Amino acid sequence: SQKIEQNSEALNIQEGKTATLTCNYTNYSPAYLQWYRQDPGRGPVFLLLIRENEKEKRKERLKVTFDTTLKQSLFHITASQPADSATYLCALGENNNDMRFGAGTRLTVKP
Amino acid sequence: ETGVTQTPRHLVMGMTNKKSLKCEQHLGHNAMYWYKQSAKKPLELMFVYSLEERVENNSVPSRFSPECPNSSHLFLHLHTLQPEDSALYLCASSQVGLRANEQFFGPGTRLTVL
Numbered sequence: 001s002q003k004i005e006q007n008s009e010a011l012n013i014q015e016g017k018t019a020t021l022t023c024n025y026t027n028y029s030p031a032y033l034q035w036y037r038q039d040p041g042r043g044p045v046f047l048l049l050i051r052e053n054e055k056e057k058r059k060e061r062l063k064v065t066f067d068t069t070l071k072q073s074l075f076h077i078t079a080s081q082p083a084d085s086a087t088y089l090c091a092l093g094e095n096n097n098d099m100r101f102g103a104g105t106r107l108t109v110k111p
Numbered sequence: 112e113t114g115v116t117q118t119p120r121h122l123v124m125g126m127t128n129k130k131s132l133k134c135e136q137h138l139g140h141n142a143m144y145w146y147k148q149s150a151k152k153p154l155e156l157m158f159v160y161s162l163e164e165r166v167e168n169n170s171v172p173s174r175f176s177p178e179c180p181n182s183s184h185l186f187l188h189l190h191t192l193q194p195e196d197s198a199l200y201l202c203a204s205s206q207v208g209l210r211a212n213e214q215f216f217g218p219g220t221r222l223t224v225l
Contacts, residue, residue, distance in 0.1 A: 004153065034213065043113065043201050043216030044154075089154070093212050098167060101154040
């Protein structure tokens with residue numbers, strides 16, 4: 001069966017450290033993978049997109065890697081801040097109409 | 112603001128009620144989506160409309176009925192719901208074909224079925 005697994009339900013780190021979140025998938029052949037941020041009481045907000053033929057993408061303090069052999073994406077937040085505390089969702093897309101989400105990892109950055 | 116609005120933000124209804132959720136996007140997108148988000152579960156894709164035509168219906172019970180009168184508006188009609196239908200219902204829109212389906216979400220409607 002198809003699965004999207006985000007490594008842990010919750011991750012706590014100290015301010016200034018790098019947060020690394022993992023997204024693993026099985027029985028998918030995604031054309032692209034996206035990461036979203038969701039704050040309590042709000043809808044998810046798009047952060048980054050990476051396509052199947054790309055290894056790495058960066059945006060400010062964010063970095064995403066995509067390994068189609070390992071069937072894994074890593075999402076890094078460098079120099080983390082308390083304001084980065086939120087739930088982060090990965091999503092896989094095999095075509096333009098359909099995208100499947102993981103359950104999310106709740107990140108807490110402590111001062 | 113993301114350019115996607117949803118009303119109402121909160122809804123409490125009995126199992127015999129009929130209600131509707133409304134979504135409006137101001138982004139000029141050509142696709143709209145309904146998702147269900149339950150606690151500690153992944154977002155579940157319920158319905159997809161692309162160019163105002165329904166292109167996906169993921170085995171959603173018939174007590175949920177979508178309607179897309181134009182590319183900017185999307186409704187979810189609810190009737191005879193069950194308590195397990197209580198969840199956050201999210202609407203999203205995207206421009207299919209332009210970018211790999213980057214989706215813009217509304218704030219959601221928190222639904223409680225008594």
